[in-house]
Amino acid sequence: MGNRDYDIVLFGATGFVGKLTAEYLAGHLPDGVRLALAGRNRAKVEQIRDALPGGTDWPVLVADSSDAGSLRSLAESARVVISTVGPYAKYGLPLVEACATAGTDYVDLTGEVLFVRESIDRFQDLANSTGARIVHSCGFDSVPSDLGAFVLSEKVHADGAGDLGDTTLYMAMKGGFSGGTIASAMTQLDEIRADKDKRRIATDKFALSPARGDEPSGEWRDSAAVRYASDIGAWTGPFVMATYNTRIVRRSNALLQHSYGSSFRYREVQRTGRGLRGRAAAYAMAGGLGLGFGAMSVPLLRPVVERVLPSPGDGPSEKSRDAGFFRATLRTTTSTGASYQSVVAAQGDPGYKATAVMLGESALSLAVSREECPLPDGLNGGVLTPATALGNVLVERLRAQDFTIDAKAVH
Template sequence: MTDTRPYDLVLYGASGFVGRLVAAHLAEQAPPGTRIALAGRSRERCEAVRRELPGAARDWPVLTADSGDPASLAALAGQTRVLVSTVGPYLRHGLPLVEACARAGTHYADLTGEVLFVRRAIDRVDAIAQETGARIVHACGYDSIPSDLSTLLLAERAAADGAGPLCDVRLVATARGGFSGGTIDSARAQIEAVGQDRALRRVVGDPFALSPDRAAEPDTRQPRDAAPPTRTADGRWTAPFVMASFNSRIVRRSNALQGWRYGRSLSYGEVMGTGRGPVGAATALGTTAALAGAFGALSFPPARGVLDRLLPAPGTGPSAATRERGWFRMVVDATTGDGRRYRATAAGRGDPGYAATAVMLGQSALALALDGDRLPARAGSLTPATALGGVLVERLRAAGHTYEVVAVDAAEGGRG
């Protein structure tokens, strides 16, 4: 990709809830001279976001494009080396932009947590992007960077120690944060699609739904996405993790894209930690019931209408105070082929879905724009681990997030 394009990075959806947070992060973190533009459907709204930014960012150009106008998206993609999109639900609005970037040879990153969207994007643009050299990188937020990078680091450490491939990997997530209308709208879009085409239910339920070669996948049994409440050996209770059904498929895609580098017998699962004792047990049971009820209501049109009036609307999200108080911590335990054990920890301050996600997406964008010569030599439809790898780990550590791996003594019991 040549430097004749006027921009290094364009943020599309800059006036949305997450878009504003990503713009603020880029304004603080992008090196001087990085050519950044804001883009969206409304020039006025993007200009309003720009006025809130510090320093030189107030001079960033504003571009307009509409997800329903392929010509405007093609023009937008052709002006930049990297295009970052926060415009969802991606299943409804995202495919034309991904295709425009793939055809233009423009690197792309998004925040999607939608299995059906990623599967359709793979089928539509992977071959095109490989030909043009574009890196199409999905899931560059709390979905699914901590999961994806932690597993990569575990596999690298085990390989360096000669411990053999990963066999059993389990992530336990704990976090504090709020809810966004955009996230709920993305879940609604996927549920509606499955309701309209029952064949899609099999895609969503397939643990290898995002594999580059489904027929070549091993028959290793995978954990249930909606694992029932469980008490671990050290007395901690866990409940289903709402993001497990997406994150796990991203991790498995990363494994396959690297020639099953993590191990062909990899079993990977995720749950949410709810604490110890009676309070932990009650929280696990309540969380399980709440998730089942919410997904059931979203799947039933009459109940969906009632739920829509109660849940946050698209374009809204947690308050600044809630975002500031938030945090996330993901502990990932792995056992290797020779029985050795390792533990990865990914953690950070800020509401995981918004403040922390803005850091993750912003740093992913900067890695694509500025670190091309250090990134893995891959193109096509990729994952954070396969497109950005250790470069993104370095960036996130520098931004204040924790990514570490330690060997666990065989005598130590339980998980953190």
């Protein structure tokens, strides 16, 4: 791909997360890396570009998700494409196809299991043949989960402490939601309600695994239960992104020949605190999530939900984004009985400020250090995950941006 016009093209620069990612890249683009912004409306993209420090020289490309020719030209011009154009089930597959065909690396921030499953089914073989690395879920969905399990496994194996066993991610966070996130959730709910086959995929805990029949039995089922976690001394409730993140982690393990361990079981919950207050918060969270998704699933209530929640293009204020944070703590008991934990944490709203960093650095990992990025054994490319496509290259890049990513034995 050395003869491409651009090292990175950001498609969707006028969307909420697209603008944040453009802002991040404007302040962190290494010398010599050629970046272009792309979107449907040239004037709007130019307006975003011209407001960025140092961005006025960036080229602007016009492309539309409904125009296959424009997507093909975009993909053929770039070494790496970043897509922030969602809902991905509606708009994402044509660009994935264009990148897979052109041998162009691709990153996005999707949290849509049906979209990723279709991407795997349609483009895994094509991308593998062209060498394209299609890396979904390079934001808060699902970098903390995927890298947390990856570095935990590496540490356990380096210490000769066996393999990962029962592993739980405890998420502590403060952040908001954008209209794009809500739109993606509603799109997927509509698909699940209308199609029993898609409903079966969405509820399968190994929905994204490359070979469903090779997966071990005994994996935890998704649960909205409230629990007291004695290992951290706190109450936990359902984590809204667990049903997606767990499937990405399981896909990583499968692509790595189940190297995390034959007894690896994985789940995610949200930490709500200690004592009566933590217990009450856990039940409130469980009830709120149930009511929210229930309301979005009822067509008659959808207009009410749309009036109350942010519209596409809207999201948390800059002050709110700066005040946000996340801390993902993964605890495991290994096959030798040892206890280990990993932590992935950062300051900034996890779905927006922190996601712009994770997405931007994922693209830079491929644009700057592609030869150092890993590939699963036997693959030349394909539909991959952050851990299997970026691994320690992304770990080190995020550490350089003040992310905490570490693993250790605990007693």
